[in-house]
Amino acid sequence: xxxxxxxxxxxxxxxxRMFKNKMAKIASIPMILTALCVFVGGTLWxxxxxxxxSRMLPKRDWVGLAQYxxxxxxxxxxxxxxxxxxxxxxxxxxxxxxAFCLAACLDRKIRFENTFRTIFLYPFALSFVVTGLAWQWxxxxxxxxxxxxxxxxxxxxxxxxxxxxxxVMFGLLIAGLWQxxxxxxxxxxxxLRGIDEDIWKAARVDGIGTVKTYVQVIIPMMRPVFITSLxxxxxxxxxxxxxxxxxxxxxxxxxxxxxxxYVINYMFQAQNLGQGFAASxxxxxxVVIILIPWxxxxxxxxxxx
Amino acid sequence: xxxRTKLLAATAIVSASAASAVELEVTHWWTSGGEAAAxxxxxxxxxxxxxxxxxxxxxxxxxxxxxxxISRILGGDPMAATQLxxxxxxxxxxxxxxxLDLTDVAEAGGWRDIVNPSSLLDSCTLDGRIYxxxxxxxxxxxxxxSHDAYEKAGVAVPSDWNEFVASAPALEKAGVTPLAMGQQxxxxxxxxxAITIAVAGLDAWREVTVNKNADVARGxxxxxVFEAVASARELARESNVxxxxxxxxxxxxxxxxxxxxxxxAQGEFSVAQQVEGEDYSCLPGLGLNPILDTGGDAFYFPVNxxxxxxxxxxxxxxxxxxxxxxxxxxxxxxxxxxxxxxDMAAANGCMQKGLGILADGGxxxxxxxxxxxxxxxxxxxxxxxxWSSDMPASEAQAKYADIIARAD
Numbered sequence: 001x002x003x004x005x006x007x008x009x010x011x012x013x014x015x016x017r018m019f020k021n022k023m024a025k026i027a028s029i030p031m032i033l034t035a036l037c038v039f040v041g042g043t044l045w046x047x048x049x050x051x052x053x054s055r056m057l058p059k060r061d062w063v064g065l066a067q068y069x070x071x072x073x074x075x076x077x078x079x080x081x082x083x084x085x086x087x088x089x090x091x092x093x094x095x096x097x098x099a100f101c102l103a104a105c106l107d108r109k110i111r112f113e114n115t116f117r118t119i120f121l122y123p124f125a126l127s128f129v130v131t132g133l134a135w136q137w138x139x140x141x142x143x144x145x146x147x148x149x150x151x152x153x154x155x156x157x158x159x160x161x162x163x164x165x166x167x168v169m170f171g172l173l174i175a176g177l178w179q180x181x182x183x184x185x186x187x188x189x190x191x192l193r194g195i196d197e198d199i200w201k202a203a204r205v206d207g208i209g210t211v212k213t214y215v216q217v218i219i220p221m222m223r224p225v226f227i228t229s230l231x232x233x234x235x236x237x238x239x240x241x242x243x244x245x246x247x248x249x250x251x252x253x254x255x256x257x258x259x260x261x262y263v264i265n266y267m268f269q270a271q272n273l274g275q276g277f278a279a280s281x282x283x284x285x286x287v288v289i290i291l292i293p294w295x296x297x298x299x300x301x302x303x304x305x
Numbered sequence: 306x307x308x309r310t311k312l313l314a315a316t317a318i319v320s321a322s323a324a325s326a327v328e329l330e331v332t333h334w335w336t337s338g339g340e341a342a343a344x345x346x347x348x349x350x351x352x353x354x355x356x357x358x359x360x361x362x363x364x365x366x367x368x369x370x371x372x373x374x375i376s377r378i379l380g381g382d383p384m385a386a387t388q389l390x391x392x393x394x395x396x397x398x399x400x401x402x403x404x405l406d407l408t409d410v411a412e413a414g415g416w417r418d419i420v421n422p423s424s425l426l427d428s429c430t431l432d433g434r435i436y437x438x439x440x441x442x443x444x445x446x447x448x449x450x451s452h453d454a455y456e457k458a459g460v461a462v463p464s465d466w467n468e469f470v471a472s473a474p475a476l477e478k479a480g481v482t483p484l485a486m487g488q489q490x491x492x493x494x495x496x497x498x499a500i501t502i503a504v505a506g507l508d509a510w511r512e513v514t515v516n517k518n519a520d521v522a523r524g525x526x527x528x529x530v531f532e533a534v535a536s537a538r539e540l541a542r543e544s545n546v547x548x549x550x551x552x553x554x555x556x557x558x559x560x561x562x563x564x565x566x567x568x569x570a571q572g573e574f575s576v577a578q579q580v581e582g583e584d585y586s587c588l589p590g591l592g593l594n595p596i597l598d599t600g601g602d603a604f605y606f607p608v609n610x611x612x613x614x615x616x617x618x619x620x621x622x623x624x625x626x627x628x629x630x631x632x633x634x635x636x637x638x639x640x641x642x643x644x645x646x647x648d649m650a651a652a653n654g655c656m657q658k659g660l661g662i663l664a665d666g667g668x669x670x671x672x673x674x675x676x677x678x679x680x681x682x683x684x685x686x687x688x689x690x691x692w693s694s695d696m697p698a699s700e701a702q703a704k705y706a707d708i709i710a711r712a713d
Contacts, residue, residue, distance in 0.1 A: 055679070056375070056397035070711070075704070076686045163545055165693060249547075251488050253693025254686055268372030270682035271397070 043284065050277035058273055067278035077279065080257040086169050087258070088237040091176055095233050096226070099181050103188035104214060117189070121182040128179065132246025135175035136162065162248055165255035172247055172256060179243075180236060184229045191225030192218070227298070238287060259283050327617035329385035331604075332361035332377075334370035337550045339572020343638035350630045356617060361387075366549075368491060378403050383607030385618055391428040391437050391603035393677050398605075404436050405606040410619045411435040414626065421645035422599055422668050429603060437603040438622045440631075441640035444597030444659065445567040446499040448588040449574075453559030454481045465592030466503055466533075469563055473540050476562045485552040485561035486541035486692070490685030492549055493692040496565040497534055497684075502598075503591040504530045507669065514675045519710035523702065531698035531705075537565075538692050556585065565591075571639025571655055587655040589662055596667040597659060601640065680712040 018025075053063040071077050102120060106113050123131065138144045141160040149157040161171035195218055203213040219226075241260035244250060250257045259279060267276030329351070335344045341362075348358040361384055363370035371394065374387050378398060389395050398404050411417070411426075420426045420439060429437040448466060455462045455472070458479040463469040473483040486492060502510050509526040512518045521527065544561065546552050553573045555561035564570065571587075579585050590596050604625055606618040624630060631642040636651055641659050649660060662668075676684070687708065691701045 055677075057379075057401060074683075074686075075690060249489070251547075251689070251693065253488075253689045253691075254490075255690075255693065264372075265682065266679075268376065269368050270679045271375075271394070271677070272679040272682075275679070 046277050047281050047284075050274060050281045052274050054273040054277070056271040056273070063274070067274045068282075070275065071278050071282065076254050076257055077259070077262055079254055080259045080262050083169055083256060084237070084240065084258050087173060087176070087240060088234075090170075090173050091180075091237055092230075092233055094173070094177055095181055095184050096229065098177065099184035099229070100188050100219075102181070102185045103192055106185075106189055107192045117186065120185050123179045123181075124183045126179065128242040129246040131175050131179045132243045135171070135178070136247045139171050139174075163252055165252055168248055168252065168256040172243060175247060176236075176240070176243060180233065184233065187225060187229055187232075188222070191222045194225075195221060234290075238283065326356045327613060328357040328359050329614070329617055329621060330359040330361050331386045331388075331621075332363060332370070332374055332384045333388035333602075334363050334365065334367055335388070336362050336364050337548075337573065338576040339637065339639060340569065342576065343572065343634055346634045346637055347625065347630065350624060350627075350633075351621060354620070354624065356620075366489070366491060378607045383609065385609065385614060386604050386606050386621055388602050389437070389605050390600060391425070391439060395437070395605055396431065399431050399436050403608055405608050405615065405618055406434050406436060407438065407606065407619065407622050408433075408435045410622050414623055416626065419626075419644040419646055421643070422663070422666075424599060424668070424670055425601065425603075425643055428670075437605045438625050439601055439603045439643045440625050441635055441638060442597075442599050442601045442643060442663070443567050443569060443640050444589070444599065445495045446502055446590050446594075446597055447566060447568055447570065447655075448499075448591045449553070449556050449564045449566060449570050450586045450588070451556040451559045451562055452584055452586065454479075454556075454562045457481060457559065458562070462586055463592075465588060466500070467593070470536060470540070473562070481559070482543040482555065482561040483540040483563065484537055484544065485546070485555040485564040486544045487546055487549045487552040488544075488689075488693065489547060489549075490689035492552070492566070493688040494681070494685045495567065496537065497530075497688050498598075499565050499591060500533050500537065501527075501530045502596060502669075503593040504533050506594065507596060511669070513709055515670070517709050517712045519706045522706040522709045527702055527705070528698070531702045534691070534701075535698040541692070568639055568641070568655070568659060571653075572637065575637075575639065575653075581654040587658065589655075589658050590667075595662050595665075596669060597662050598670065599663075599668045600670075601643070677713060680708060683708045 049058050049060075050067055051062055051064060052059060053061050053066070106116060110116070126134075139146075139160070139162050141147065141163070146157060146159045149159070161167040161174075199217060199221070200213070203217060208217075239260055240258050241264070244256055244258050244261055248256045250261060260283070263276045263280045263283070265276075266272050266279060270276075331347075333344060335341060344360070344362070348360060351358040363373055367390065371389065374384070374389065375398065377383060378387075383403070395404060416426055416435070417423070422442075425439040425442065426435065429435050429439060448469065450462055450469070452462055454476060458472070458475040458481060460472050460475045463472050469483075476483045486496065505526040509521055509524070512521040513527070544552065544555065546555065549566055549570070550573050552561070552564050553566060553570045554577075556564045557574065557577045557579060568587075574581070574585055581587065604622070606622060609615050609618065626643065628644065628647045631644060632647055632649065632651070635642045635649070635656075639656065641656065641663060642649060645664075649656065652660065684705070687701065687704055690696065
């Protein structure tokens with residue numbers, strides 16, 4: 001917008017930085033507008049309406065913080081937040097560790113590397129709904145994994161995570177890891193391939209072991225790759241929804257509920273937009289609390305330095 | 306004839322056939338065997354008038370389908386007609402002027418006189434105008450019992466809820482799950498509602514659900530209710546199925562002794578060729594309180610710009626409540642007809658019991674009609690939590706009373 005409205009006379013006198021790459025800037029105007037109206041505008045609108053008593057349709061009758069008080073008083077929301085924290089912690093740790101180990105193994109110039117890479121990446125091509133449903137069947141005690149092992153003769157074998165409120169989140173975690181690890185592995189593998197061969201040679205000359213080289217030399221060099229992975233995993237965690245709906249639908253009871261599902265249910269099923277908006281605002285706040293200090297450290301420092 | 310003329314000819318044919326018959330897309334969530342058989346009765350009747358019924362079945366329960374339906378109406382892509390449970394679900398859509406006013410059709414058809422109980426029509430009415438067609442009456446307070454399971458256990462089929470609870474140990478000994486229960490909030494809530502009316506009685510129920518009196522919800526009547534629900538929870542411990550028809554199937558196959566489910570379960574028994582009184586029995590009001598709530602399904606018609614479609618919508622509205630369609634639909638669905646002036650002699654024993662209760666005036670409004678979707682969802686969440694955990698009855702009662710206190 002500003003590009004178009006500025007009078008072009010100025011550019012003759014002193015070249016303005018704004019007018020470098022004019023075409024590229026004009027081309028990005030639609031995206032800038034979309035970002036401003038849809039993302040920022042939509043977010044502000046949502047936050048604003050979370051202070052109202054909107055039911056099925058948004059309206060502006062202000063109720064102050066009542067929606068938030070009710071939200072934090074609700075068992076279901078508290079359980080959702082705890083579940084997400086649990087899932088987030090384990091998902092982040094396991095995805096990074098497992099994906100890096102797999103990538104490191106593939107990087108050891110093994111045979112059929114292409115085949116393995118394809119196998120590991122394949123789950124990512126499936127939607128979460130398919131993943132959730134498939135794992136619901138695999139983990140079903142009547143005809144899934146448990147009955148297969150029992151069929152082999154281990155009669156007392158028990159593995160029924162989805163019907164136990166204590167373990168259901170781990171049942172979800174298995175499916176989530178199965179789906180998401182392949183992509184992170186590929187990104188890590190690309191990172192490993194970017195490491196100069198000479199580093200390895202130097203390490204060998206110095207007599208440093210393979211594992212030690214990975215941990216102390218390679219991993220610090222792969223910092224940007226880890227950050228990319230972290231952002232991808234974290235955004236996957238926050239928006240965890242379809243996997244839960246397909247695999248457990250929040251059950252047993254409400255023991256595998258997640259915040260995104262609370263938002264959808266209260267906005268559309270309970271026809272209480274205000275409550276759903278309050279919950280989604282809390283999700284935004286939690287992301288912002290984590291993201292802003294991190295972004296400041298990561299990007300702010302460089303600019304000043 | 307080149308491609309372009311072919312295309313033109315094809316378009317001409319399509320538009321010509323469209324002019325003679327109006328296509329109406331009808332969305333609903335009737336997808337189980339018995340339900341699908343019932344909705345085809347509507348479709349057949351509508352197709353017989355020379356128009357076309359475009360079936361828009363949405364899989365999943367009402368909780369899944371309702372948001373889809375409502376967002377389509379709000380989003381400016383309305384269907385021609387849609388099922389909803391009448392009550393407060395559509396209140397705001399009506400206020401926003403998104404649903405077609407059917408008052409003229411209702412007056413022409415004399416709905417005010419034929420709809421029985423009249424509370425059904427009241428739920429369709431806002432400020433004196435009528436916005437929906439009730440098509441059936443569903444009541445939730447039914448206990449379905451498997452004769453097969455009781456034969457296995459070697460005890461007599463119970464005749465009320467208390468006898469059922471007493472017979473549970475014998476069932477368990479025979480390897481039968483006493484109570485089939487789908488692990489979904491609405492089913493657990495339905496069971497809670499049915500037990501409430503049977504145990505607490507009508508006055509306490511009305512005070513809490515209709516008048517939202519939280520003190521009564523904290524009182525001794527409701528303590529008894531929550532204790533009864535807690536014992537039902539123990540009886541359903543081994544039941545891991547999800548959908549209601551899977552739970553009904555446990556009763557049909559005799560792997561479970563009983564199920565608390567609405568009268569729509571009847572349709573599943575018919576599809577499985579089971580005979581009332583021989584293979585299964587039903588206890589309205591759990592055999593304790595012969596009272597049924599009168600929720601049900603209704604059809605709403607979103608406002609449309611096309612006058613041709615609007616006319617067809619009104620025609621469909623009149624058709625849905627016509628005597629022949631009411632009889633064939635409700636026989637297939639296992640629900641009760643909305644008009645008292647038709648012959649339901651073909652109905653089986655369970656429906657006759659229901660019709661008898663209806664004729665005696667043992668009716669009360671359903672939860673959908675008294676509580677908003679918001680309150681219903683909170684109670685469902687509480688019930689889902691209560692049934693799947695070891696939450697003590699007293700704690701559940703306190704939480705329930707809090708929800709009632711907040712209800713609007």
